[in-house]
Amino acid sequence: xxxxxxxxxxxxxxxxxxxxxxxxxxxxxxxxxxxxxxxxxxxxxxxxxxxxxxxxxxxxxxxxxxxxxxxxxxxxxxxxxxxxxxxxxxxxxxxxxxxxxxxxxxxxxxxxxxxxxxxxxxxxxxxxxxxxxxxxxxxxxxxxxxxxxxxxxxxxxxxxxxxxxxxxxxxxxxxxxxxxxxxxxxxxxxxxxx
Amino acid sequence: xxxxxxxxxxxxxxxxxxxxxxxxxxxxxxxxxxxxxxxxxxxxxxxxxxxxxxxxxxxxxxxxxxxxxxxxxxxxxxxxxxxxxxxxxxxxxxxxxxxxxxxxxxxxxxxxxxxxxxxxxxxxxxxxxxxxxxxxxxxxxxxxxxxxxxxxxxxxxxxxxxxxxxxxxxxxxxxxxxxxxxxxxxxxxxxxxxxxxxxxxxxxxxxxxxxxxxxxxxxxxxxxxxxxxxxxxxxxxxxxxxxxxxxxxxxxxxxxxxxxxxxxxxxxxxxxxxxxxxxxxxxxxxxxxxxxx
Numbered sequence: 494x495x496x497x498x499x500x501x502x503x504x505x506x507x508x509x510x511x512x513x514x515x516x517x518x519x520x521x522x523x524x525x526x527x528x529x530x531x532x533x534x535x536x537x538x539x540x541x542x543x544x545x546x547x548x549x550x551x552x553x554x555x556x557x558x559x560x561x562x563x564x565x566x567x568x569x570x571x572x573x574x575x576x577x578x579x580x581x582x583x584x585x586x587x588x589x590x591x592x593x594x595x596x597x598x599x600x601x602x603x604x605x606x607x608x609x610x611x612x613x614x615x616x617x618x619x620x621x622x623x624x625x626x627x628x629x630x631x632x633x634x635x636x637x638x639x640x641x642x643x644x645x646x647x648x649x650x651x652x653x654x655x656x657x658x659x660x661x662x663x664x665x666x667x668x669x670x671x672x673x674x675x676x677x678x679x680x681x682x683x684x685x686x687x
Numbered sequence: 688x689x690x691x692x693x694x695x696x697x698x699x700x701x702x703x704x705x706x707x708x709x710x711x712x713x714x715x716x717x718x719x720x721x722x723x724x725x726x727x728x729x730x731x732x733x734x735x736x737x738x739x740x741x742x743x744x745x746x747x748x749x750x751x752x753x754x755x756x757x758x759x760x761x762x763x764x765x766x767x768x769x770x771x772x773x774x775x776x777x778x779x780x781x782x783x784x785x786x787x788x789x790x791x792x793x794x795x796x797x798x799x800x801x802x803x804x805x806x807x808x809x810x811x812x813x814x815x816x817x818x819x820x821x822x823x824x825x826x827x828x829x830x831x832x833x834x835x836x837x838x839x840x841x842x843x844x845x846x847x848x849x850x851x852x853x854x855x856x857x858x859x860x861x862x863x864x865x866x867x868x869x870x871x872x873x874x875x876x877x878x879x880x881x882x883x884x885x886x887x888x889x890x891x892x893x894x895x896x897x898x899x900x901x902x903x904x905x906x907x908x909x910x911x912x913x914x915x916x917x918x919x920x921x922x923x924x925x926x927x928x929x930x931x932x933x934x935x936x937x938x939x940x941x942x943x944x945x946x947x948x949x950x951x952x953x954x955x956x957x958x959x960x961x962x963x964x965x966x967x968x969x970x971x972x973x974x975x976x977x978x979x980x
Contacts, residue, residue, distance in 0.1 A: 502942055503705040503726060505698075524943065539702050540726070543762050547724035548942060572702070605763060605785035606808045608695045611688040627699050628763065628785070666698045 495681050498523040498532035502548040504540020504573060508665035512673040518680070526557040534567040534680035537574030539627070539663045542599070545573055546589055555590070562592045567656045567683050569676045575659035576630050583633060593657035594636030601631045601648075613662075615643045615651060618671055624650070624662035631661050656683060696810035696830035699763070699786065700894045703727055703831075703917055707907065707938050708896070710734045710921040712752065714759035720924070723934035726917070727763040727786070730756035735792050735839030735975070736922035736961065745793045747775040753782060765812070770979045771797025780809040786831070788812045789824075791978035792838045792921070801979060804828030814898065816849045816976060818856035819875035822885075823980075825893060826878040832891065834915075835976040836899015839922050841963035843900045843909065845976060850897055850913050860885050899976070902927075902960045904940030904950055911944035928958030 494517075499509040501522035513520040513536070521532055529535065535558075537545075549555055562568060570578040576597055577589040583598035602608070605628055612621040622643070632649035635641055643651035643660075650661040651672075658679060664672040689695075706726030711717040717728045732748040733741060747768050757764045763785035768775035770789055775796070779787050789802050791814055804811040805828030814835035815821035821832050834853070836846030860871060860882050868886065872879040884892055897910030898919035907918045918941050920934075927933040936953040943949050971977060 501705075505701045505704065507704075508701065540704070541702065541706065541762055543721060544706055544724045544726045544938075547722075547938070551724075551939065599761065604783045605699055605810065606780060606783060607690060608699065609688050609690045610692050610694060625694055625698050627695060627702060663698060663702075666694060666701065 494519045495534070495677060496521060496532045497677065497680060498529065498535045500535060500537045500545070500574070502540075502552070502554075503544050504538040505663065505665050506538055509536050509538050509571075509673070512665055512670050513677070515670045516674045516677045518677045526552060526554045529557050529561050533683070534569070534676065535561060536676070537568065537570040537577050538665060539572035539574065542573035542576040542589070545577065549577075549589070558590055559592070562590065562656070565656055565684055567658070567676065567679045568592070569658040571660055571663055571665060572627065572629055575632075575661060578657055578659050580636075593654045593659055594639050595649075595652060595654065595659065596633040596635075597630050598633050599630045600628050602626055602629050604628065611645055613643045613645055613650065615672075616640075617642065617675070622671065623667055623669060624660075624664070625666045626650075626662045629661040632659070691808035693830065697893050699810055700812070700831035703763075703896075704894055705942060706917045707941050708765065708917065708919045709924055709934060710919075711756060711925070714755045716925055716930070717756045717759045717764075719931055720934055721760045721762050723931065724938040725762060725934065727765055728756060728760060729765045729767065729788065729919070729921075730784075731767060734922040734925055736841070736926055737839075738792060739839040739973075747772070747779065747793070750778065750782060753779065753784060757783065767793055768802075769793040770795040771800050771802060773802060776802055776807065780807055784809060786810050786812055789829075790814065791835060791975045795978050801827055804830075812896075814976070814979065815853060817852045817875070818860070819877045820980065821853055821891065821895070822875070822877040822881040825881055825891075829893065831893055831896070833896040833898040833919055836897070836901075837966055837969070838899045838975050840900050840966065840969075841902035841923060841926070841961040842966055843902070843906045844966060846897050846899045846901065846910060847913065849899075849976075850895070850910060850915055853891075853895065854914050857885055857891060861889050901937070902963060904936040904954050904957075907937045908940040908944035908950055911941055917941065922961055926961035932957050933960070
């Protein structure tokens with residue numbers, strides 16, 4: 494069975510686990526870097542990106558995660574997870590993982606009272622997707638290899654760059670598992686390297 | 688496009704799970720908290736133990752302090768309004784605070800009515816001692832709960848009592864047959880529909896953090912062990928000998944609450960925790976948890 498890890502340092506971990514299981518894959522909460530070896534793909538959940546970054550450094554996750562990415566294994570970042578994946582961040586000199594070819598701006602829709610829900614048209618999905626945006630980032634620009642999958646008010650909110658999938662919103666907060674399913678299929682069709 | 692929906696408000700608290708929210712009184716403390724890995728900060732004029740010491744009426748913080756903290760960090764900023772103080776809450780909302788704590792740490796403005804939190808776009812967190820109180824606050828629109836504990840004491844006993852009680856009552860409701868729920872609602876003073884929802888979900892519909900007495904990394908880990916979704920630390924950090932070390936250690940102990948070797952390691956050489964207080968030394972009127980209902 495396909496095994497997908499959820500980075501379990503902080504944030505909406507439980508919700509992603511539920512969604513992965515609903516898609517028929519096995520979920521593992523990753524609290525230690527060595528657990529990355531057990532999984533075929535990794536979801537980085539919503540939460541506080543600043544906090545996650547501190548904990549990634551503290552527990553030595555950075556190199557193992559980069560190795561994981563170099564092995565071609567799929568990674569999916571939602572909200573804070575997108576910030577961790579991005580190659581460039583508005584207002585920062587250095588990215589976090591810096592693997593997905595997008596420029597991301599943090600908190601770009603405003604503070605919590607501006608957080609919202611909206612229906613999105615997603616490339617490849619027949620019906621609109623109800624997306625929950627919380628203090629959300631957005632993708633300011635995407636590299637040539639990156640495919641834009643959804644926009645909201647002229648802003649890129651979902652994109653795929655090869656093995657990397659990133660979105661501004663929180664698919665884990667709804668019962669709609671289509672995006673998780675999309676990621677599970679990415680993992681299933683990824684070249685296997687043991 | 689909709690703002691201020693339950694999903695958006697509750698979702699914001701879901702993003703804080705497994706994290707530590709720290710009380711701060713200025714930009715410098717806020718930066719230290721962010722640096723240490725806090726998921727949010729609570730901007731206050733004084734931490735609870737100082738509120739206790741100062742006596743008198745405790746109100747919403749000076750908006751200058753809240754603004755200073757908002758400008759200093761990129762993590763979410765929370766602030767406290769007095770129980771039932773509609774205007775303080777509206778003022779904080781207008782300033783763009785990310786979460787409001789309708790808090791018993793401040794002197795209540797209304798002894799009968801809590802805020803109708805569903806009326807606001809900004810989400811609220813409220814304290815609770817049992818499931819009746821928890822569901823009444825959710826019924827009014829709270830999107831996040833925390834134990835009341837006994838703030839500013841550095842004594843974890845009340846937070847433990849409140850968390851255990853809520854969780855035991857949730858388990859009880861989950862295992863009840865549907866025809867027993869109305870009687871339980873009457874006994875708890877809880878909205879019937881919310882108890883039904885809890886029965887169906889198998890848990891509370893919003894996250895529940897620990898608060899009120901967390902003073903050490905082990906205290907934070909204990910609350911996680913007992914099922915808290917995360918931890919608020921009020922006086923525990925900036926009333927300790929070494930706030931920076933305490934802040935980092937409490938964050939780590941919260942993430943890895945069952946890694947006892949790690950907790951032992953980070954607890955070494957921390958210096959002295961805040962001075963604790965025996966709850967029985969507080970008269971009933973001096974217990975903040977008795978505020979609100």
